[in-house]
Amino acid sequence: xxxxxxxxxxxxxxxxxxxxxxxxxxxxxxxxxxxxxxxxxxxxxxxxxxxxxxxxxxxxxxxxxxxxxxxxxxxxxxxxxxxxxxxxxxxxxxxxxxxxxxxxxxxxxxxxxxxxxxxxxxxxxxxxxxxxxxxxxxxxxxxxxxxxxxxxxxxxxxxxxxxxxxxxxxxxxxxxxxxxxxxxxxxxxxxxxxxxxxxxxxxxxxxxxxxxxxxxxxxxxxxxxxxxxxxxxxxxxxxxxxxxxxxxxxxxxxxxxxxxxxxxxxxxxx
DNA sequence: AATCGCGCCTGACGGC
DNA sequence: TGCCGTCAGGCGCGAT
Numbered sequence: 001x002x003x004x005x006x007x008x009x010x011x012x013x014x015x016x017x018x019x020x021x022x023x024x025x026x027x028x029x030x031x032x033x034x035x036x037x038x039x040x041x042x043x044x045x046x047x048x049x050x051x052x053x054x055x056x057x058x059x060x061x062x063x064x065x066x067x068x069x070x071x072x073x074x075x076x077x078x079x080x081x082x083x084x085x086x087x088x089x090x091x092x093x094x095x096x097x098x099x100x101x102x103x104x105x106x107x108x109x110x111x112x113x114x115x116x117x118x119x120x121x122x123x124x125x126x127x128x129x130x131x132x133x134x135x136x137x138x139x140x141x142x143x144x145x146x147x148x149x150x151x152x153x154x155x156x157x158x159x160x161x162x163x164x165x166x167x168x169x170x171x172x173x174x175x176x177x178x179x180x181x182x183x184x185x186x187x188x189x190x191x192x193x194x195x196x197x198x199x200x201x202x203x204x205x206x207x208x209x210x211x212x213x214x215x216x217x218x219x220x221x222x223x224x225x226x227x228x229x230x231x232x233x234x235x236x237x238x239x240x241x242x243x244x245x246x247x248x249x250x251x252x253x254x255x256x257x258x259x260x261x262x263x264x265x266x267x268x269x270x
Numbered sequence: 271a272a273t274c275g276c277g278c279c280t281g282a283c284g285g286c
Numbered sequence: 287t288g289c290c291g292t293c294a295g296g297c298g299c300g301a302t
Binding site: 031034074075076087091107108110111145151152156158258259 | 271272273274276278279281282284
Binding site for chain 1: 293295297298
């Protein structure tokens, strides 16, 4: 599933193809997503110039003069750059076609993704206003984490996946960051010491930035052919249940907690 | 305010 | 071979 590093890579990768380009038209092939694609979207986008492209959490933002196209890839969404128009296939939902023929195509098998037009006042938008700090900025730091977590009883794994606390941490990187920090995922977050909070924040930053550097876990869309990203071979616990821990050799544990899978080493994470 | 768990959705996979 | 149940999970939302 696309997580923050994947969106960051997508954001950077799509810029050369979209930035400054004028949208000549849009096409909706299947409007059924998390929220139906608004019929007004086509008219709103036509003639717009992509001024900037940015990321907030796992959201991708195409910023134009009169508003912003907000895209979320959900579980299975992809955005592909096509050098020119081709016939849409299964699960293709939406195209942005630029005046130089470049087409950006949104495909989503499970339809948890979303595509919507939001106004200029981005901070006021419901989906963005409650998001916590970006994990790779200084606003997300040990003291912030410590302060926010004091009164909370949720387990640390759920806490770091709460987008109101910090934006864009999904299941893969939550598991990996906790392993790197040596913290047992089921500890109530309010019980973590200041030092452990600091360590976890640093682990989150480290995991995310190294994944961005090697190209993400899941996708490399840049040539239009999806590949397994290089970060997959860096995974220490995720989907490694039963396999030996890279540090101590004991079997990686798997549990389902709160409708989520957790992977951890009982010996290295306490 | 915080927490819990549902529902959305398709495809892969395993058992019979 | 085919059918059916289970799992995968982001995240908004309603219930408690």
